[in-house]
Amino acid sequence: MDWYRLLRSAGTRRLSVDQRALVALRVAVGLLLLTDLLLCTRSLVFFYTDGGSLPRSALFARFPITANLSVHALFGGAWWVGLLFVAAAVAATALALGRWTKIAAACSLVLLVSLHARNPIALNGGDSLLRRTLLWSLFLPLGTGLTFETRAQCRHPAAVGLLVQPIVLYVVNAVIKLRGDVWLSGEAVKYVFRIDALTRFVGEYLAAYPTLLDALGTAWVMLLCCSPLLVLTTGRARATVVAVFASAHVGMALTLGIGLFPLIGVAALIPYLPPTAWDKVEGSWNRSVKTARRVGGERRAAFEDLWEKVCRQIGRLGRGRSLGAAPPMKPMEPLRQRIGTAGSGGRTGSTSSLVSVDRGRIATRIRRIGRAVAATMVVVVLIWNTASLGYVEVPQPEAVEVSPQETRWDMFAPSPPTRDVWYVAVGTLEDGERVEVIRGGEPTWARSERRWSSYPSARWRKYLEVVRWSDDDWLQRHFASGLCARWDATHRSRLSRVTVYVLSRSVQSSTEPNASEGPSVRRTRVRTHECSS
Incomplete structure (x- = not known):
């Protein structure tokens, strides 16, 4: 029994997520969704309309199953895609601000999947990681607003999926890289930085130091192999591992033109940060949010005072012109209370208790179903990625348009372009x-x-x-x-x-x-x- 409790405690410490991390992840995902939409607007017509490279007739002919998942494919004009972009921006903003969080997350996921299904040819690994991170987050308590309200640990199968997903990415990529000789020899990174279409900013200068690139390539492969340490370690050790991976992703963003993948990778690392890290961040985070809220509240209060004075003046003018004084308006009772009193003849207690019991049962069932679905998804992710490496065979119906080999994380692996x-x-x-x-x-x-x-x-x-x-x-x-x-x-x-x-x-x-x-x-x-x- 002691061994069982010890193992359970160790697993709980490593596979649970601090709810403050979920709030930070929500904000990061919302901002990434907004950034992705902004970048996509540059090629909105070319990639997502009938006047571009993939009209709907070609989409349904080439991807008949995927196309049916896209709301963007209902109409082919730029006006429709632009309208959905605006709706996605509203949902992403609400998600980042913590307003109607679950609804905003669900709408963001539906519109993101729809956008990706509208043109599967133009997707990359960052799109897939963002989509999956948002999917796991949908099952979890993402909080409301921008402040850290609780220090509780989230123990949910979706939290396990959120932690497993990046490690699966790193491990699969490491295995594929190790199957070739270029990454083991240290030559691979030099090939990558000789491709002018990939290098950005610091990368143009870094390409002149081949010895340094050899070292960086070897270090990156070793880091990928050590990625399970993200869940095997705790406390300061885990925070250090997270910092190393985050630094590597920031380095990618400063040297390579691979879209939002490095920033999405940094966001996916947020749930790994231990409670001790959030204890240090919480105070400054909440103070910054409250300061911004106080400034905004002062401006809003000044506007409301001005509006109240205008309304009061208009009311005085109206009363001066009326024949008699109208009786003072009473505040409206809550609509729920008035309807409940009228419908039950004053017997509101029993009705409300029954409603609360029914709601409690429904919420409990929904939570159980959500945990079962999330646990099943974790198993599917593990099996699917194992199959992508060829270690497991999965049935592949002819009607399905994707296979494990086509969706595996093979970024520049087993060898980069030559x-x-x-x-x-x-x-x-x-x-x-x-x-x-x-x-x-x-x-x-x-x-x-x-x-x-x-x-x-x-x-x-x-x-x-x-x-x-x-x-x-x-x-x-x-x-x-x-x-x-x-x-x-x-x-x-x-x-x-x-x-x-x-x-x-x-x-x-x-x-x-x-x-x-x-x-x-x-x-x-x-x-x-x-x-x-």
Whole structure:
């Protein structure tokens, strides 16, 4: 019995989440949702409307099951997608502020899944991690408002899922990396930083230090292998492990253009922070929130006083013109009390007690169902990711559009890309002028001085990777058609024809990280599309 209690206590300490961490996670997820929406608006028409690269007819033909999950696919116009973006922004704001938390979380999840289902081709690992983090959070007490109100520990299967999910990501990625030779030799990170389309900010300077990159690559693989320490440790040791992983993600954000994945990774680490860390944070967090609330309350109070004076003045003018004084208005009784008194003839006690009992039973059943669903989901996540590594075989119906191998966490694994790739789309206007359709200006085969601007965004890079790797004529045709529509929607001149080229160079051909010109550049024509067709 002592051993059982000891093991149970040890498991509870490692697999429970501080409710203050859930509040911080809610705020972080809400802000990330808003940021993601803001970034997606730059390519709203191209990725999510009938006038872009994946019209609804093509979506339902290619992804018939996934398309049915998308509310965004009900209509194909930009007005509908824009309206849903506004609704998602409202829900994300409410989630971050802690207003109608459960409703805001549910609406945010539905709209996020719908957005991802509208164009599955343009998704990356960060999208999947954000979606799953929001799903686990839906089962948990996320609190209200912005202050820390309780120090209780949340012991729920969904809390276990929230802790298991990032570790599964790290472990799966580590196993796939270790199956290759490039990461073990330390050469992999040098390949990554020689790809101009990936490097950002500090990464452009870091690429000039290959020895340092070797060390960083080896350290990252070792850190991935040590990721189970996130739950095996407690107290200061766990806080240290979390800080190391968070520092690695911040380093990614400062060096690589991989979208919001590093920031989402930092947010996913919040539930691991132990109660001792939140004890130190709680005071300054609550003081900051209360200060902001006091300033906002003073402004709101001043506005309410002004409004009350205006209303009072209007009332005086109205009474002065009336024939007689109206009797003073009594405050309205609560609607629930009036209805209950009228319906029960004064016998409100028994009715309210019955209602509370029924509500209590319903709430208890809902909590039990939620725990069972969350526990089942944890098992499914473990089995699915084990199957993605080939250790377990799962039945794969033909009607299902995804498989474990297609959804596994194989970021730059087992080896990173060995070619730096960018696109040039040469368009011919109706008057015969030639333009570069993707970035604007005159067509040129030379890389821009801002080499990281090879793609309009990280989502474009991911989308075009799928278009290139799949070698699918269907995807290429819709991509070229979407370029025509994108140009015509933003320019007075219209395109008559667009020819898409893929340019690439081997990153092994030069030791200089930014050497992209010369005979090593390969140019391939993908297709020519008549825009009027």
